[in-house]
Amino acid sequence: MPDERGNALTVFVAVSVVGLLAVCGLVVDGGAQARLGRQAELVAAQAARAAVDNTATNRVAGVRTDAAAAIAAARQVLAGHPELSSQVRLVGDAVQVSTSGQVETVFLSLIGIPTLAAHGSATADLIPDR
Template identity: 40%
Template sequence: MNAQEAFTKPHGERGMVSVWVAVAMVAFIVIVGLGVDFAGHAAASQDARGVAAEAARAGGQHLTMDSGRARPDVNGAIRAANAYVAGSPYSGSTNVRGGDTVTVTVTGRYSTQFLSIIGIDALALNETGSATVTSVLGGTQQ
């Protein structure tokens, strides 16, 4: 055996690195895609949660007096919160619970960028925010 034969690969292994690189690149793209899409979904969830919280606060600004206490005006609060949500890319629902807490739930979808390659075109968003109206008279919570 001469020196040239000792350093050459047998013909049966030619191209094996190319197959390995192709498989590794597909796996790498899927992993990066998962990271990008899940980070995008987390950001969209945070945005939806912010819209829900701000809509609840907007609803909590519509007040009525009941037995000397400020309480949300149910119809005004629901209209204001729904109007706030309507100005966002989400849809939602509003209700007043316990007589003094405005709760808003928003729903939407995050359109994936990479996961659509494997058939996942969107991830659902469903977030809730609430605001409680508190009466204070003379520095004392009522």
């Protein structure tokens, strides 16, 4: 009767290695996704703030704000971050900025997950509170 301990050990090692790779993937690749998500959120907030700052003088003076100039200011900020795709919309009296990006995986690519996505968004009102 052949010794079956060697086969059991081989299965244990194989399962352990797969588990270890999955944990490494969650830590390393999940951390990269979290970092990209934070960047996407910060860039969206920065672009929305730029839109509001662009219209601040008009709002203080009581003059109607130039929505096109506000959107252009937001897009100028977003142009400095080509790694993120973005969208700027005017909804009512608010500028909505959405950003998204993808990060390539290191460990999760070994199990068929080549990229992870992250998103960010921010909204800024172009009119003063009443």
